[in-house]
Amino acid sequence: MGRRKNGQGWVKILPDGRCRMRQRVGVNDNGVPKILTVTGKTEAECIKKMRKKSDPYINGITGKGSDFLKKATLTELCNLHLQEHMNQRDRLKPKSTDRREGTIRNQIEKYPIGRLQVPSVTPQDINGHIERLIRDGELAISSIEKVFDVINSAYKWAKSHYYTEYNPCDPVRDSIKNRLRNLKKRNTSEGVVIVLSDAQKQMIREYVNGLNDQPVYSQLFGLSVLLLMHTGMRVGELCALRWKDWINDSTPSLSINKTRNIIKDRIKDGGGYTPNENVVKNYHSRDIALSPEANEVLATMHTITPKKDPEDYILINRSETPSNPSNFDANVAKFYQRAGLSEEVSGAHILRRTCATDMHNQGCRIEDIAAYLGDTPETIRKYYVAMTKKVLSDGKVLNIVPIPKSN
DSSP states (O other): OOBOSTTOOEEEEOTTSOEEEEEEEEEOTTSOEEEEEEEESSHHHHHHHHHHHHHHHHTOSSSTTOOHHHHOBHHHHHHHHHHHHHTSTTSSOHHHHHHHHHHHHHHTTTSGGGGSBGGGOOHHHHHHHHHHHHHHOOSOHHHHHHHHHHHHHHHHHHHHTTSOSOOTTGGGHHHHHHHHHHHHHHHHHHOEEEOOOHHHHHHHHHHHHTTTTSOHHHHHHHHHHHHHHHHOOOHHHHHHOBGGGEEOSSSOEEEEOEEEEEEEOSSSTTOOEEEEEEEOGGGOOEEEEOOHHHHHHHHHHHHHOSOOSTTSBSSBOTTSSBOOHHHHHHHHHHHHHHTTOOTTOOSTHHHHHHHHHHHHHTTOOHHHHHHHHTSOHHHHHHHTSOTTOEEEETTEEEEOOOOOOOO
16 A cells, blocks of 8 residues: 555555554654654554544644644643654654653553643642652652653643643642652652672672573673673663773773663554664763773673674674663563572662662762762762662661771
């Protein structure tokens, strides 16, 4: 199937039998054609979805020729705002687009507020929705804050384009921000940072040393766990590393300048997900000096890997292709279990917290730890080695504040 008549777009049958429809609805500010895409089980379903999605572009959001603003729901407004940003080149990173789309789908559309028409949403509705998310207790405070930001930004965008004269978030913005800020502070002061104990770190080392008779990809994975423990890298940064990033000389170092993740494929027919590489989080590219232990891990990985060219990835899977964070997180749970660690040890982020806490206990400055891990001092202080926090290690609560040292 190809282009439909009367400028109704293009329809294509996907390999899985579904239909995908594209339709041009104008031109962006940069001159690039504005094209909308929908996917459905049948062509009729695509036409219905496209008619709904394209209405604000074809008929106009406001004006005598359209009642879109009066009929549109909050969910539709948030999606329209997202679509506008997606049409602007380099406005959003692919992963940010996926997260924002997920916020709209899971924390707005599924709730009563998502079905309210744009003009009817009140400040009380906004405040009530945020309070409901807090009471449910299923989301992190930062995620709830993201929900408010998505709604507020959508209304601000609509107001700046004269699509509406009122933003219901304005009267409650300060109170909601203060409420969430106080919850963050309370959670931070009451929180428990889980890190590996010395005994648990030794269990990991011994388990990795015992993998010599296992397939190469299993050995590489075990060594990569040690590498994260020694460097505090994020998993996405690890998955993006290539051998050209490792400098093995008298002063060994590692260049961390990219992150790798999986994003929703918005171009390829059939949809699904695809690998994506981008600059590191918060643009904290860095070259870090390697400890003898970390450099020895990399040297061992280089010795056993079948992929040694400078452009080859350091961490590969059984098919000798680069790994990704979602696969790593799934495999690390099995790794901990096989190494004999307790259930309190979970996720790869515990390795980053352990590295930061070890550095802090050795007397390192918070600012230096932040520079090494590619984060802000505020984040390190709040979530890794905060002075008022406790550390749960082997089921015991330990104070991480180091013994004061004399000058």
